[in-house]
Amino acid sequence: MKILCFAALSFTLLACAPNGGSDSASTNTEASATASSETGAPAATETTATTAEAATPANQEKPMSEYENKVAVLHTTQGDITLRFFPDVAPNHVKNFIDLAQKGFYNGTKFHRVIPDFMIQGGDPNTINGDPSTWGMGGNGNNYVKAEFSDRPHKRGTLSMARANDPNSASSQFFICVKDASFLDRQYSVFGEVVQGMDVADKIVNTPRDRNDRPNTPTTITSIDIRPATDAEKSSAAQ
DSSP states (O other), rough: OOOOEETTTEEEEEEEEEOOOOOOOSSSOOOOOOOOOOOOOOOOOOOOOOOHHHHHHHOOOOGGGGTTTTTEEEEEEEEEHHHOOOTTTTTHHHHHHHHHHHHTTTTTTTTTEEEEEOOOOOOHHHHHHGGGGGGSSSSTTTTBBBBOSOOOOOOOOOEEEEEOOOTOOOOOOEEEESOOGGGTTTTSOOEEEEOOHHHHHHHHHHOOOOEEEEEEEEBBEEEEEEEEHHHHHHOOOOO
């Protein structure tokens, strides 16, 4: 399994393998964030469908209008983080995240990678009850989302999609920037931003961690609520 690493200080990217082998774009790395999304997703716990969802047959795709002007409230063991989405630039990533959240896919997953002054990463189903050595390698089976790179910048509060070396390998893992990270622009798919709860993200990123940036006591996503955005949330910047 390949893992993509962000070389935070050199502003370059390094594609590396878990055994330490590499096809390096740069060897000048000092901080990295795992962005893997390959295999091994366990079954997700189903949550109660909303009326709109129940009215849509399981084999029928919902129209994109059902994904517009929505927010996700991540309930975590450190507090709540509210996200708004950018379906105008990354419709498939928005749809993927909302669909997974509404199925309960993220319930019980942990923020398994935290790097101060950079980002927090979560969304790996392996973190629910898998061996910690597999954290960062899980995803939504063989379901991948093609890249939707745009001019949306990676700045404090940005919600973006983790991936493996292949630009079209995004699956379920995501990250939230706690500081501007322009070196990721147009290389990862930005699909939303935090509108409330950056103080919670700051708590998560400053959790004591080991040398692999794995938190000693990871923060868990207990559940995610998807609801219509308020007028204020439709235009809010990260708070």
